Amino acid sequence: MINKKTFRIAISAIFVAIILVQTFVPYIGYIRILPGLPSITTIPLTVALAGCLMGPGFGTSIGLFWGLLSLFIAYTQPGDIVSMLLFRNIFIALVPRAAAGFIAGMIGQAAKDESKLQKTVVYTIAGLCTSLANTLLVISITSLWFMNNPAALLQSLGQTQNSAPLIAILLSVLGVNGVVEAIFTAILTPAIAMPLKQVMKRKMS
Structure with missing residues (x-):
């Protein structure tokens, strides 16, 4: 039987390491499809697994760590101008x-x-709700934050001639990424979480 505190520390280290690899190794955590637009990310899967396996507190901590990395990357090496505009905002980076x-x-x-x-x-x-919550909260907070001055964001999205509400534009432009991420996360979360849960039970018994 493994001490619960030791086990939790070990699991935390594993999840932190996975997110670091996904963040900094190309084409693992972020997969760019369209130049100039945010990448499709596989990190919601890791966050979903953290929450499912270890509970809401642990899931929140891992999600917050991902958010801090998003903030760091937006300031140090943004992959596109949209990500730079969005994730240099602490609320957009951390809350979703x-x-x-x-x-x-x-x-x-x-x-x-x-x-x-x-x-x-x-x-x-x-898995589905984890990914959708991230996407929809990013879009919602972004639309509120840029509501009074959306010019720079619309220009970076190539939507300067679009007269639709900002939230509708964001849903149409970023929604495709969100749908792909949600399907990916929904399919793989049970496939990975269920055997891992059994292993964890054996280690703790």
Whole structure:
């Protein structure tokens, strides 16, 4: 039997290391499809797993760590001007990431019985909601923050002639990335979380 505190520290170190690799190794955590627009990210999967396996507090912490890295990258080596404009804002960088981890943990707690079907459904929903929460909160906070002065953001998005509300423009431009990320996270979260949960139970028993 492993001491719970030691086990939690080890798991924390593993998740931090995974997010560092996803952030700094090209084409692992961020996959660029369209030049000039934010990359599709696989990191919501890691955050969803953290929340599902270890609970909402741990998920929030891992999500917050991702947000801090997003803030750091936006200032030091932004991959595109849109990411620079968005994630240099502390609220846009931190709040959606932390909230995504919390949501993953809250939903993941519903997987309490031994039913494989129930766990699959719960973890699928957790993965889907983790990714969507991140995307929708980024879009919502961005639309509020740039509501009175959207010129620079619209120019970077190539939407200077678009008269639609800013939130509608953001949904149309960034929504494709969000949908791809949500599908990816929803499919892989149960596939990875379920066997890991069994391993963790054995280690703790």
